[in-house]
Amino acid sequence: MNEFVRGLKKGFPICLGYIPVSFTFGLIAVKMGFNPLEATIISMTNMASAGQFAGIRLIEGGAPYIELVITTLVINLRYMLMSLSLSQKVAPDLPFYKRAIMAFCITDEVFALAAMEKEDVGFPFFGGLMTTPIIGWTTGTLLGAVASSLLSPMLQGCFGIALYCMFIAIIIPPARKGRKVAIAVIVSALLSCIFKYVPGINMLSKSGGGGWAIIVAAILGAALCASIKEIKRFRRRMLKGGAHV
Amino acid sequence: MCSLENVGIAMLIMALTTYLIRVVPIGFVRRKLENEWVQDFLYYIPFCVLSAMTFPDVLYSTTPAGASSPHFVSAAIATMVAIVLAWKDRGLVRVALVAVLTALIVELLIPIIF
Numbered sequence: 001m002n003e004f005v006r007g008l009k010k011g012f013p014i015c016l017g018y019i020p021v022s023f024t025f026g027l028i029a030v031k032m033g034f035n036p037l038e039a040t041i042i043s044m045t046n047m048a049s050a051g052q053f054a055g056i057r058l059i060e061g062g063a064p065y066i067e068l069v070i071t072t073l074v075i076n077l078r079y080m081l082m083s084l085s086l087s088q089k090v091a092p093d094l095p096f097y098k099r100a101i102m103a104f105c106i107t108d109e110v111f112a113l114a115a116m117e118k119e120d121v122g123f124p125f126f127g128g129l130m131t132t133p134i135i136g137w138t139t140g141t142l143l144g145a146v147a148s149s150l151l152s153p154m155l156q157g158c159f160g161i162a163l164y165c166m167f168i169a170i171i172i173p174p175a176r177k178g179r180k181v182a183i184a185v186i187v188s189a190l191l192s193c194i195f196k197y198v199p200g201i202n203m204l205s206k207s208g209g210g211g212w213a214i215i216v217a218a219i220l221g222a223a224l225c226a227s228i229k230e231i232k233r234f235r236r237r238m239l240k241g242g243a244h245v
Numbered sequence: 246m247c248s249l250e251n252v253g254i255a256m257l258i259m260a261l262t263t264y265l266i267r268v269v270p271i272g273f274v275r276r277k278l279e280n281e282w283v284q285d286f287l288y289y290i291p292f293c294v295l296s297a298m299t300f301p302d303v304l305y306s307t308t309p310a311g312a313s314s315p316h317f318v319s320a321a322i323a324t325m326v327a328i329v330l331a332w333k334d335r336g337l338v339r340v341a342l343v344a345v346l347t348a349l350i351v352e353l354l355i356p357i358i359f
Contacts, residue, residue, distance in 0.1 A: 020341060034252065042260075046259055046263045059252060059256075063246070065255070068259065072259055076263050081290045083267050084274060087270050087274040088274075088277060100272055112291050154309055160306040164298075164302065165327040168303075169336065171295050196301055221297070222287075226288075
């Protein structure tokens with residue numbers, strides 16, 4: 001099968017999932033005073049769920065530009081890790097302009113699907129993968145922005161859960177199949193809760209719209225899971241050593 | 246300072262920052278990282294990021310803008326439904342839409358029950 005078409009097919013469910021989420025973004029942006037065109041351009045040029053929500057809040061609140069830069073940086077820092085991870089899954093001789101195009105759409109969902117590929121990720125496949133999500137994310141925003149006045153606050157609220165449930169649908173199946181992924185998921189979720197609720201530590205989630213808490217929880221969770229092998233090896237050596245005594 | 250009057254500048258800053266973060270690693274890291282630990286770490290990162298973003302924030306996600314207290318009940322029930330469906334490999338769209346519907350039904354039922 002043509003790699004681009006295979007990418008298109010794989011990306012289409014993401015496109016559908018993006019519509020309710022970007023719809024919510026459009027709704028909220030218009031309520032904050034952005035016009036539908038501005039909301040749509042923000043979606044088209046950012047392709048970043050949490051980062052966009054935080055960004056419009058700062059713009060509306062009249063934050064200094066430097067705060068906008070730092071918050072965007074922190075909340076989107078995960079894309080840097082994903083981009084680094086993806087750099088390991090593309091051919092080393094893939095030209096820069098192709099990498100630059102791929103970089104535009106390293107989103108949580110697109111990355112997750114690309115990362116689960118058994119082989120190296122090629123440019124045609126990734127190109128296909130990113131096409132419909134970009135269209136869905138942009139169109140959904142426009143629809144939400146235009147429909148803003150028609151929906152009740154309760155209905156608007158319920159759409160807010162769509163993004164998170166997409167995340168759940170991405171992480172649960174691999175966690176069910178692999179015990180280490182399950183540990184990674186549970187540890188990061190626990191750490192994230194600790195950073196939000198435990199007094200003294202919860203300043204992490206209060207600054208920068210919660211970006212730091214997510215980064216630290218994820219890095220600690222992934223570092224722990226990556227170290228499981230080492231820990232086991234160490235324990236085995238300790239036990240062996242003990243047997244000799 | 247950001248403002249809605251000068252929104253173009255803020256939009257440009259947001260877009261550039263977001264893009265730079267994404268393009269630098271994939272654009273410039275060309276050698277394969279050999280270290281096994283680093284490879285494992287990068288493998289787990291997406292799962293960890295998504296999990297940390299989801300919990301506990303999902304519990305606040307159905308709360309309408311301007312509500313006086315968080316709507317935990319609808320969010321918790323919808324989250325459990327989403328986890329069960331995801332466990333059964335039901336796919337992104339179905340999981341997300343059924344969860345939205347569940348939250349909506351719970352929100353509609355709560356005033357009737359109480």
